[in-house]
Amino acid sequence: MSAEKIMILGVNHKTAPVEIRERLAFPNDPGTPYREIAVIPGCEEFNFLSTCNRVEVLFVSSTPEETERKIRDFLFNKSMSYEEAGKYIYLHQGEAAIQHLFRVGASLDSMIIGEPQILGQLKQAYRDATEQNCTGMILNRLLHKAFSVAKRIRTETEIGSSAVSISYAAVELAKKIFGNLKNKRAMLVGAGEMAELAAQHLVNQGIAGVVVANRTFERAVNLARCFNGKAVSLEELIPQLEQVDIMISSTGSPELILRSSDVKPLMRQRRNRPLFLIDIAVPRDLDPKLNDLANVYLYGIDDLNNVVDINKAERDKEAVRAERIVTEETLKFMLWLGSMEVTPTIVAIREKAEAVRKAELEKTLSGFSNLTDKEKQALEKMTSAMMNKILHHPIVYLKKDDSHKDKKVKLSLVRKLFNLDPDNSS
Amino acid sequence: MGYLLFQLTLLAYILSTAAYMVYFWSQRKEIRTVARWILIGSGLLHTVYLVVRYFEAGHTPLTNHHEAVSFFAWSLTWGYLSFHWRYNVRNFGSFVSPLITILMLIATFSSRQIIQLPPALKSAWLPVHASIAIMANGFLALAFCGGIMYLLQERELKKKRFGLFYTRLPSLDALDNLNNHCLAVGFPLLTLGIITGSIWAKQAWGAYWQWDPKETWSLITWFLYAALLHQRFTVGWRGRRAAIMAIIGFSAAMFTLWGVTYLLGGAHSYVG
Numbered sequence: 001m002s003a004e005k006i007m008i009l010g011v012n013h014k015t016a017p018v019e020i021r022e023r024l025a026f027p028n029d030p031g032t033p034y035r036e037i038a039v040i041p042g043c044e045e046f047n048f049l050s051t052c053n054r055v056e057v058l059f060v061s062s063t064p065e066e067t068e069r070k071i072r073d074f075l076f077n078k079s080m081s082y083e084e085a086g087k088y089i090y091l092h093q094g095e096a097a098i099q100h101l102f103r104v105g106a107s108l109d110s111m112i113i114g115e116p117q118i119l120g121q122l123k124q125a126y127r128d129a130t131e132q133n134c135t136g137m138i139l140n141r142l143l144h145k146a147f148s149v150a151k152r153i154r155t156e157t158e159i160g161s162s163a164v165s166i167s168y169a170a171v172e173l174a175k176k177i178f179g180n181l182k183n184k185r186a187m188l189v190g191a192g193e194m195a196e197l198a199a200q201h202l203v204n205q206g207i208a209g210v211v212v213a214n215r216t217f218e219r220a221v222n223l224a225r226c227f228n229g230k231a232v233s234l235e236e237l238i239p240q241l242e243q244v245d246i247m248i249s250s251t252g253s254p255e256l257i258l259r260s261s262d263v264k265p266l267m268r269q270r271r272n273r274p275l276f277l278i279d280i281a282v283p284r285d286l287d288p289k290l291n292d293l294a295n296v297y298l299y300g301i302d303d304l305n306n307v308v309d310i311n312k313a314e315r316d317k318e319a320v321r322a323e324r325i326v327t328e329e330t331l332k333f334m335l336w337l338g339s340m341e342v343t344p345t346i347v348a349i350r351e352k353a354e355a356v357r358k359a360e361l362e363k364t365l366s367g368f369s370n371l372t373d374k375e376k377q378a379l380e381k382m383t384s385a386m387m388n389k390i391l392h393h394p395i396v397y398l399k400k401d402d403s404h405k406d407k408k409v410k411l412s413l414v415r416k417l418f419n420l421d422p423d424n425s426s
Numbered sequence: 427m428g429y430l431l432f433q434l435t436l437l438a439y440i441l442s443t444a445a446y447m448v449y450f451w452s453q454r455k456e457i458r459t460v461a462r463w464i465l466i467g468s469g470l471l472h473t474v475y476l477v478v479r480y481f482e483a484g485h486t487p488l489t490n491h492h493e494a495v496s497f498f499a500w501s502l503t504w505g506y507l508s509f510h511w512r513y514n515v516r517n518f519g520s521f522v523s524p525l526i527t528i529l530m531l532i533a534t535f536s537s538r539q540i541i542q543l544p545p546a547l548k549s550a551w552l553p554v555h556a557s558i559a560i561m562a563n564g565f566l567a568l569a570f571c572g573g574i575m576y577l578l579q580e581r582e583l584k585k586k587r588f589g590l591f592y593t594r595l596p597s598l599d600a601l602d603n604l605n606n607h608c609l610a611v612g613f614p615l616l617t618l619g620i621i622t623g624s625i626w627a628k629q630a631w632g633a634y635w636q637w638d639p640k641e642t643w644s645l646i647t648w649f650l651y652a653a654l655l656h657q658r659f660t661v662g663w664r665g666r667r668a669a670i671m672a673i674i675g676f677s678a679a680m681f682t683l684w685g686v687t688y689l690l691g692g693a694h695s696y697v698g
């Protein structure tokens with residue numbers, strides 16, 4: 001099968017701002033994409049993945065370009081032109097698409113490299129797709145491969161354990177202050193990649209809840225949904241601060257949004273429970289004097305950078321190893337795809353049968369020392385003829401022209417019958 | 427016999443402290459295991475020494491300075507080990523073990539001579555009062571170590587300069603809890619120590635309280651810790667303030683133990 005039939009179309013945190021991403025996520029009816037994409041002509045198999053940071057469609061089509069156009073129109077719901085949408089998307093075909101999928105599954109394409117959630121999300125997406133009968137032989141194998149690649153990378157590299165970044169540093173510090181984060185609550189003020197990332201990382205650590213405050217309430221609601229949190233308006237900031245333990249601030253406000261004098265009376269109400277404030281806004285959101293209050297720990301972006309530098313080199317090394325595994329596995333998958341054609345399959349069957357014939361013949365002949373060359377030739381001829389007769393019908397059956405879908409099923413069946421892909425025995 | 431045992435115990439404590447120091451630098455788990463087992467061994471040896479001393483003296487060995495400080499070190503050791511049973515506080519041992527060794531060295535340089543008790547002090551209350559009061563000191567010393575660790579860790583977190591302690595010490599929350607738990611044991615013991623002392627005083631001298639310097643200072647110590655616990659329960663004092671209070675309280679307790687005896691004198695001075 002030609003690898004060019006496989007395509008990935010999507011948007012992620014690098015290509016599109018959150019306003020665009022959330023428009024593509026179909027939060028009101030998650031079933032829509034399965035119904036709508038399935039009826040697009042040419043689309044044989046597809047998988048729809050939607051997370052906070054990405055929406056992407058992986059599909060197999062005999063007419064990939066046209067199918068892509070239709071899917072893109074569907075995703076953007078005609079809210080912008082095909083070309084305009086092109087500014088926000090990424091599109092990979094063939095080998096690049098396979099590689100991209102493997103990288104997504106292994107969390108190499110995530111906001112926080114090495115974060116473990118994406119694999120679960122991809123598995124869930126695949127489960128949904130299979131339930132809707134949207135996947136077929138190619139995607140079944142491709143996605144299972146993506147899961148095993150992710151697992152391999154997780155066990156062979158340290159990518160997961162040293163996911164160092166600003167947000168990781170924030171989590172490390174939070175652990176040094178609070179010990180266990182399980183019953184702690186965080187508040188996200190304003191939006192922005194880094195702040196969302198830090199919040200995401202805290203959620204990964206199992207904090208009890210997230211509160212999102214934003215100048216525009218609607219925005220807060222959308223963001224809160226990503227973290228299963230609750231949205232509040234910016235006016236509620238100070239009363240909310242009584243409840244939360246960690247606050248990440250990144251508003252575009254030109255002035256300070258929180259002063260030392262606001263927090264001081266609050267600490268008494270909080271019964272002096274520690275408060276960890278992270279200010280990643282430029283210009284600053286939080287009063288530097290806050291750090292002088294007892295049990296208040298204020299960290300700015302530069303302070304966090306200092307923590308990060310400690311083992312960044314280590315992480316980069318692990319990412320390089322992970323990328324090498326992805327490349328290796330992509331090549332293996334390409335080889336398998338290549339074999340999913342009629343001719344290579346016939347060749348493989350013949351080779352297999354020929355090997356059996358040769359081995360058996362040799363075994364038999366070694367028992368007879370007094371056979372003449374003529375007799376040996378006759379035996380050779382007879383076994384060849386038997387082999388060809390037995391293989392004749394299966395090969396004719398394979399060569400018969402069928403629709404694309406039937407051909408794939410047929411190939412898969414025959415390859416299984418003759419056990420041509422031993423590692424695919426499941 | 428007793429002296430040899432004491433020397434052995436001291437040596438074991440020094441070895442354990444050295445191992446804890448090496449662990450603090452290297453953070454290798456095997457070394458911590460070794461250090462812990464040596465400390466347990468030292469504690470057991472120490473117990474044997476106390477028993478031997480009891481038979482040598484013919485009364486509970488808590489009457490002279492050597493015995494009191496040695497018992498203090500013993501309480502600290504077992505207090506630490508018993509805490510260890512329930513809470514795992516990283517590198518706590520590296521702070522507690524040097525303190526144990528210092529106490530043992532002080533005991534080494536004090537006179538080991540066994541004193542015949544004056545009749546007034548011969549009472550069942552002697553072992554009860556003295557052991558409770560000294561055990562209280564053991565737990566207050568643990569809170570003191572926790573307080574120092576808290577201040578070191580907090581300093582690095584506030585100043586954002588991550589040095590030796592940031593990675594090695596546990597979280598502020600764990601240290602604050604440690605402080606709380608140590609005081610939860612130490613303070614009732616301290617209270618009990620004062621009450622039993624007062625009952626014994628009534629028996630020996632005919633008055634519950636006679637305001638001698640030791641009594642006064644133990645009351646001051648008691649009020650310091652009471653204030654800390656009161657504030658913790660009512661307005662949630664914690665963290666740095668609680669750590670500093672634990673250190674001040676312990677200083678007062680140490681003054682009660684030594685300062686009073688050597689600077690102020692009074693009825694409580696060790697008979698020696």
